[in-house]
Amino acid sequence: MKVQSTSLDGVYLLEPTVYEDDRGFFMESYNDKVLAEYGITCQFVQDNHSLSRKTGTLRGMHYQLEPYAQTKLVRVIRGSIFDVVIDLRPNSKTYGRWEGFELSAGNKRQLLVPRGFAHGFCTLEPNTEVLYKVDQYYSHPHDRGIRWDDPEIGIIWPVVSPILSEKDRQHPFLRDAEINFR
Numbered sequence: 001m002k003v004q005s006t007s008l009d010g011v012y013l014l015e016p017t018v019y020e021d022d023r024g025f026f027m028e029s030y031n032d033k034v035l036a037e038y039g040i041t042c043q044f045v046q047d048n049h050s051l052s053r054k055t056g057t058l059r060g061m062h063y064q065l066e067p068y069a070q071t072k073l074v075r076v077i078r079g080s081i082f083d084v085v086i087d088l089r090p091n092s093k094t095y096g097r098w099e100g101f102e103l104s105a106g107n108k109r110q111l112l113v114p115r116g117f118a119h120g121f122c123t124l125e126p127n128t129e130v131l132y133k134v135d136q137y138y139s140h141p142h143d144r145g146i147r148w149d150d151p152e153i154g155i156i157w158p159v160v161s162p163i164l165s166e167k168d169r170q171h172p173f174l175r176d177a178e179i180n181f182r
């Protein structure tokens, strides 16, 4: 497993070692010892799986307030996504900055999203399935979001008119968002 740091402190891009043979492939999709070498010692407690039928489906930008903030380990098992994080840690040098990564069933990359970040993605292919581990349980009362097209953040999405849930259309801009990360 190759672990690369990114422009945002605490966000890592993971590239598993894939062993291919006549039958197909084998890879370790999660190994806590490898993550611990990078100081990532969270305990994952829930696995999530979503299917987005159409290309250009955008889910985001989501986070949970403390004490239900979540670390997420995201990967794609079918199709591909443009996966985006926004740094929401008020004391961070990169507060309000975003970065995007292409994750696909083909490249098998994974993104480690720490607590204190908003997360979202846009699908690049039909019938895209995303799996992710989280280290805190879902809590509806702590569930928050920021508008995907907040001009102050300026995410460059690969789609102009994405397919959104009703909830994701209603999120506030970052300047009005409720944030309680330290």
Ligand SMILES: Cc1cn([C@H]2C[C@H](O)[C@@H](COP(=O)(O)OP(=O)(O)O[C@H]3O[C@@H](C)C(=O)[C@@H](O)[C@H]3O)O2)c(=O)[nH]c1=O
Residues within 6 Å of the ligand: 048, 050, 059, 060, 062, 063, 072, 119, 120, 121, 137, 138, 165, 167
């Ligand atoms: C996230 C989540 C949702 N749900 C329920 C609530 C709701 O009725 C239904 C659909 O929820 P949503 O519309 O929020 O699903 P979705 O838009 O896919 O939300 C997800 O988006 C990505 C980008 C993330 O980063 C995730 O953490 C999560 O926020 O599933 C759970 O039961 N457990 C969970 O962990």
